[in-house]
Amino acid sequence: MFGWFGKKQQKSVPKEEDRKGFFERLKQGLSRTREAISQNLDRIVMGKKEITPELLDELEEVLFTADLGVSTTMELIQDVKERVKRKELNDSSKLKEALKDLMKNILTIERQPLELDSKRPFVIIIIGVNGVGKTTTIGKLGHHLKSEGLNPLFVAADTFRAAAIEQLEIWGERVGIPVIKQKPGADPSAVVYDGLEAAVNRGFDVVLIDTAGRLHTKHNLMDELMKIQRVASKRLEGAPHEVWLVLDATTGQNAISQAKSFKEAMGVTGIILTKLDGTAKGGVVLAIAKELQIPILWIGVGEKLEDLRPFDPEEFVEAIFD
Numbered sequence: 001m002f003g004w005f006g007k008k009q010q011k012s013v014p015k016e017e018d019r020k021g022f023f024e025r026l027k028q029g030l031s032r033t034r035e036a037i038s039q040n041l042d043r044i045v046m047g048k049k050e051i052t053p054e055l056l057d058e059l060e061e062v063l064f065t066a067d068l069g070v071s072t073t074m075e076l077i078q079d080v081k082e083r084v085k086r087k088e089l090n091d092s093s094k095l096k097e098a099l100k101d102l103m104k105n106i107l108t109i110e111r112q113p114l115e116l117d118s119k120r121p122f123v124i125i126i127i128g129v130n131g132v133g134k135t136t137t138i139g140k141l142g143h144h145l146k147s148e149g150l151n152p153l154f155v156a157a158d159t160f161r162a163a164a165i166e167q168l169e170i171w172g173e174r175v176g177i178p179v180i181k182q183k184p185g186a187d188p189s190a191v192v193y194d195g196l197e198a199a200v201n202r203g204f205d206v207v208l209i210d211t212a213g214r215l216h217t218k219h220n221l222m223d224e225l226m227k228i229q230r231v232a233s234k235r236l237e238g239a240p241h242e243v244w245l246v247l248d249a250t251t252g253q254n255a256i257s258q259a260k261s262f263k264e265a266m267g268v269t270g271i272i273l274t275k276l277d278g279t280a281k282g283g284v285v286l287a288i289a290k291e292l293q294i295p296i297l298w299i300g301v302g303e304k305l306e307d308l309r310p311f312d313p314e315e316f317v318e319a320i321f322d
């Protein structure tokens with residue numbers, strides 16, 4: 001369950017059968033990552049009882065190939081070695097459980113509940129490079145928010161790419177959420193100002209701001225995002241309350257360098273990792289958590305409305321090893 005509110009006000013709790021259905025979909029979405037990690041692990045331990053240095057070398061390769069990145073792979077291997085040395089881990093059949101345990105630790109990053117109740121309208125700006133899935137994710141988030149009984153508003157601050165505004169409007173119609181927009185080419189921060197004005201005056205709970213895909217290496221574009229941030233806080237103190245960075249899992253380690261640049265410029269508060277369904281590089285989730293120490297909030301495992309899921313470390317690790 002995603003923590004939109006403080007603990008006491010948490011609204012819906014999913015039914016057991018919904019939870020099971022979600023888990024099956026997550027597993028299906030992550031099937032290529034599961035093949036890359038879990039099935040390869042089974043293959044290398046088959047017929048070997050002892051955890052030998054050779055086996056650990058093979059394990060290192062499996063993890064590295066699944067895009068865990070050098071430092072995360074090294075940390076995991078080091079932890080496994082220490083457990084072997086302390087004789088806590090001596091049988092290769094227990095390797096999987098040990099890895100699951102270590103991975104859950106890496107993925108668990110503490111974060112504060114969002115407390116939507118006390119900050120209204122709650123403003124979230126969605127950023128990321130071209131084509132990672134920002135607009136699609138906003139559509140799905142809007143759908144999720146409505147199903148939680150909230151009243152969201154979309155703001156079309158991507159005035160740069162042709163047809164970007166229409167794309168958000170189509171999502172708005174589909175999920176029944178109004179869109180604040182101006183003409184293509186308008187100043188994005190002016191659109192955001194209008195959006196916040198409308199949200200305050202018309203009593204919306206949550207504002208989701210769509211921004212242009214931009215190359216993180218282009219400083220003028222990064223400047224534009226920072227200007228949006230400044231203008232938002234002028235209209236509404238404390239806004240934006242959250243800055244969520246969308247990363248495309250299929251880009252593997254590239255996602256990490258993108259995240260580092262955005263983190264420096266914008267102070268990213270959460271990560272949304274999309275397209276985990278199409279890739280064997282799902283291990284990048286671990287690299288992101290370890291190297292950036294920014295919580296992963298949502299994962300996209302398909303193109304349907306329900307395919308954006310709150311990220312749960314326990315569930316994620318079980319899904320790639322199940």
Ligand SMILES: Nc1nc2c(ncn2[C@@H]2O[C@H](COP(=O)(O)OP(=O)(O)OP(=O)(O)O)[C@@H](O)[C@H]2O)c(=O)[nH]1
Pocket residue numbers: 128129130131132133134135136137158161164211212213214274275276277278299300301302303307
């Ligand atoms: N398979 C899959 N496709 C996704 C997912 N999320 C987004 N997509 C697809 O990715 C493509 C790009 O999505 P957009 O939402 O337009 O990306 P964007 O970041 O807004 O792109 P720009 O506005 O051009 O920067 C679309 O075809 C989406 O359907 C996901 O979780 N899984």
Ligand SMILES: [Mg+2]
Pocket residue numbers: 134135136158164210211213
């Ligand atoms: Mg877009």
